[in-house]
Amino acid sequence: MHSSHAEPDLSALAQSIKHWGAELGFADVRISDADLSHAEAGLQAWLDAGRHGEMDYMASHGMKRARPAELVPGTVRVISARMDYLPAATPDDWREREAARLRDPGAAVISIYARGRDYHKVLRSRLQQLAERIERETGQLGFRVFTDSAPVMELPLAEKAGIGWRGKHTLILNRDAGSMFFIGEILVDLALPVDAPASAHCGQCSACITACPTQAILAPGRLDARRCISYLTIELKNSIPEELRPLIGNRVYGCDDCQTACPWNKFAQRAVVPDFDERNELGSADMVSLFGWSEEEFGRKLEGSPIRRIGHERWLRNLAVGLGNAAEGARGDARIVAALQARADDASPMVREHVAWALKRHA
Numbered sequence: 001m002h003s004s005h006a007e008p009d010l011s012a013l014a015q016s017i018k019h020w021g022a023e024l025g026f027a028d029v030r031i032s033d034a035d036l037s038h039a040e041a042g043l044q045a046w047l048d049a050g051r052h053g054e055m056d057y058m059a060s061h062g063m064k065r066a067r068p069a070e071l072v073p074g075t076v077r078v079i080s081a082r083m084d085y086l087p088a089a090t091p092d093d094w095r096e097r098e099a100a101r102l103r104d105p106g107a108a109v110i111s112i113y114a115r116g117r118d119y120h121k122v123l124r125s126r127l128q129q130l131a132e133r134i135e136r137e138t139g140q141l142g143f144r145v146f147t148d149s150a151p152v153m154e155l156p157l158a159e160k161a162g163i164g165w166r167g168k169h170t171l172i173l174n175r176d177a178g179s180m181f182f183i184g185e186i187l188v189d190l191a192l193p194v195d196a197p198a199s200a201h202c203g204q205c206s207a208c209i210t211a212c213p214t215q216a217i218l219a220p221g222r223l224d225a226r227r228c229i230s231y232l233t234i235e236l237k238n239s240i241p242e243e244l245r246p247l248i249g250n251r252v253y254g255c256d257d258c259q260t261a262c263p264w265n266k267f268a269q270r271a272v273v274p275d276f277d278e279r280n281e282l283g284s285a286d287m288v289s290l291f292g293w294s295e296e297e298f299g300r301k302l303e304g305s306p307i308r309r310i311g312h313e314r315w316l317r318n319l320a321v322g323l324g325n326a327a328e329g330a331r332g333d334a335r336i337v338a339a340l341q342a343r344a345d346d347a348s349p350m351v352r353e354h355v356a357w358a359l360k361r362h363a
Contacts, residue, residue, distance in 0.1 A: 010190070010191065010192050010193060011193050013134070013137060013138070013190075013192065014031060014192045014193050016137065017029060017031075017079060017130070017134060017192070018030075020130055020133050020134075021081055021130055024126045024129055024130055025083060025126060025272050025273045026081040026082065026083050026126070026130075027082050027083060027084050027177060027181060027269060027272075028081065028082050028163055028174070028177075029079060029080070029081045029130075030079075030080055030081075030161035030162045030163055030195040031077055031078070031079050031080075031161055031192050031193065031194050031195050032077070032078050032080065032157055032160040032161035032162075032194050032195065032197075033076065033077060033078070033160075033194055034068040034069050034075045034076060034077060034078050034187070036066040036067065036068070036153055036156050036157065036160075037066065038156075039066050039153055039156040040063055040066045043063070043065060043066055043153065044063070047059050050226075051223070051224045051225055051226065052225055053225050053226040053231060053235065053236065054235060054236055054237060054238075055225065055231070055235055065152065065153050066153055066156075068152060068157075068187050071152065071187070072142075072144045072187045074142045074189040075142075075144075075187040075188065075189060076188070076189055076190070076191050077187075077188050077190060077191060077192045077194070078157050078160075078161065078185050078186070078187055078188075079130075079161075079185065079186040079188060079192075080154075080157055080158045080161040080163050080183060080184075080185050081123075081127060081130070081183065081184055081185070081186075082158070082163050082164075082172075082174070082177075082181045082182065082183045083119075083122070083123060083126075083181055083182050083183075083184075083271070083273070084177060084180060084181045084268070084269040084270065084271050084272065085112070085113050085116075085119065085180055085181055085182055085271050085276045086112065086180050086268050086269065086270050086271060086276075087112070087115065087116065087270070087271060087276055087277045087278050087283075088270050088271055088274070088277060089277065089278070090270060094268075095260045095265065098112075098256060098260050099260065101250075102249060102250065102251070102257075103329075104250070104329075105250065105325075105326040105328060105329035105330040105333075106250075106286045106287055106288065106326055106330060106333070106336070107250055107284075107285075107286060107287070108250060108252045108282075108285045108286055108287040108289075108290050108319065108322065109249075109250050109251045109252060109322075110252060110253045110254065110282045110283070110285070110307070111230070111253055111254025111255065111256050112180065112256055112283075113180075113182070113254070113276075113306075114253055114254055114282070114305065114306050114307050115276075115278040115279065115282040115283050116275055116276035116277050116278060116279055116305075117275040117276065117279075117304050117305065118304055118305060118306040118308075118309075119147070119148075119182045119275075119276070119306065120147050120148060120306070121304070122182075122273065122275045122276075123147040123182055123184040124145055124147045124184065127145040127146075127147065127184045127185075127186055128145050130186065131143045131145055131186045131188075134186075134188070134190075138190065141188060141189070141190060142188065142189035143186050143187060143188045143189070144186070144187045145184070145185070145186050146184060146185045146186075146187070147182070147183075147184035147185075148182075148184070152185060152187075154183055154184075154185060155170065155171070155172055155183075157185060158172050158183050158185075159172065159197060159198070160197050161194075161195055161197070162195045162196050162197050162198045163183060163198070164177075164179075164198050165197075165198050165199065165200040165201065165202075166200070166221060167179065167202055167208060167258075167262065167264075168202055168205075168206060168208050168209055168217065168220040168221060169208040169209070169212075169217055169223070169258040169259075169262070170217075170221055170222075170223045171258070171259070173201070173202070173262070173264050174198075174264075174267075175198075175201060175264070175267070176267055176269075177267055177268060177269045178259070178262060178264040178265035178266070178267050178268040178269075179259050179262060179264065179265060179268070180259065180265060180268040180269070181269070201264075202220075205263065206220070207261040207262055207263065208258035208259075208261055208262055210261070211257045211258055211260075211261035212228075212257060212258055213229060213247045213248070213249065213251075213255070213257060214227040214228065214229060214232075214244055214247045214248075215227065216228040216229075216231075217258065227244065228255070229247075229248055229251050229254070229255035229257075230254045230255050232244060232248065233248070233251065233252065233253055233254060233255070233310075233314075233318045234253065234254060234310055237314070238350065239317075239350055239353060239354070240317065240318075240321060240354070242357065245321050245324065245325070245354075245357065246325060248321050248322070248325065249322070249325050249328075250287065250322040250325060250326065251322070252287065252290070252315075252318040252319050252321075252322045253307055253310070253315075253318060279305065280301050280302070280305075287319050287322050287323050287326065287336075287339075288323070288335055288336060288339045290315075290319055291316065291319040291320070291323060291339050291340075291343070292339065292342075293312075293315075295312040298312045298315060299312070313348045313350060313351060316343065316346065316348070316351045316354075317350055317351055317354045320340065320343070320351065320354035320355045320357070320358045321354055321357075321358065323336050323339065323340055323358050324340075324354070324357055324358025324359075324360075324361040324362070325358075325361070327358075327361040327362045331361075331362055332362050333362070336362065337359070337362050340355050340358050340359050340362070341359070343355050344356070344359065
């Protein structure tokens with residue numbers, strides 16, 4: 001009889017958790033169980049094919065990624081939360097504007113999510129506050145908070161909780177918000193009632209597959225990270241493969257093409273927290289100016305930005321590729337050539353190599 005007595009409490013608690021989440025700036029908070037056995041075969045096949053590239057952390061934990069209860073013993077539920085990140089000042093025609101920037105040879109195109117404060121910090125602190133709020137209510141709570149930070153398969157969990165469905169580009173899509181949001185989780189040892197998963201609504205659309213500049217989306221839901229521009233500009237530590245450089249264009253940190261092409265992003269929502277507002281005019285910067293930043297300026301200006309994590313050397317590598325690709329529309333441009341020549345003898349062999357490649361494009 002006791003268990004039936006406890007049920008309404010957990011249902012009421014689940015409702016409260018969603019309410020508290022909204023107060024903390026989350027657009028949606030939903031609950032799933034911790035069983036991801038259905039995702040294990042796909043993860044293993046992706047790793048076996050080597051499509052994770054240099055992301056060793058993907059392989060190092062093996063199937064633990066699909067087993068939250070092995071990662072955090074006692075876990076029976078996962079609370080998934082999403083937070084919209086389009087800067088508050090984003091105009092309605094933002095997708096057209098982003099496309100226009102890609103056509104401007106001197107423009108530095110930086111992923112929208114990276115123009116403000118590092119989302120890891122923002123989500124983690126708010127998820128921690130939510131978990132502590134739950135703990136105040138329940139007394140004892142075993143929990144652990146994650147944001148893109150541990151061997152947890154976030155996307156299958158978010159899908160299972162009903163945050164959205166996996167688009168053909170593998171990102172989560174939501175009917176009311178597209179895909180311009182971050183997600184994070186709280187693993188808990190409390191048997192809360194679970195939410196229903198969302199149904200998929202991509203239909204016959206393949207806009208994201210067509211839009212990918214490097215054809216990294218091999219088939220619906222199958223991504224080769226080694227070809228993805230986000231991987232090449234952020235995760236890859238060494239030289240960018242020469243055959244992929246021309247395809248990167250002026251995308252110097254990340255790539256939003258599969259998202260801007262997606263019709264569901266007509267419904268993308270503005271952020272309710274100020275953290276994701278644009279800093280350093282990163283939505284309108286030009287490559288020559290950014291390429292001129294010293295290591296000290298890079299560290300100071302990008303304080304609190306996710307971009308800082310790639311370090312100055314990879315930043316210069318990415319910009320050199322973009323400046324080389326500017327030859328498509330502004331070949332031999334004096335300002336660009338001078339900027340590249342100023343770093344032709346850079347201390348880093350990797351920067352020198354990419355600068356030499358870029359100068360050759362302008363010859």
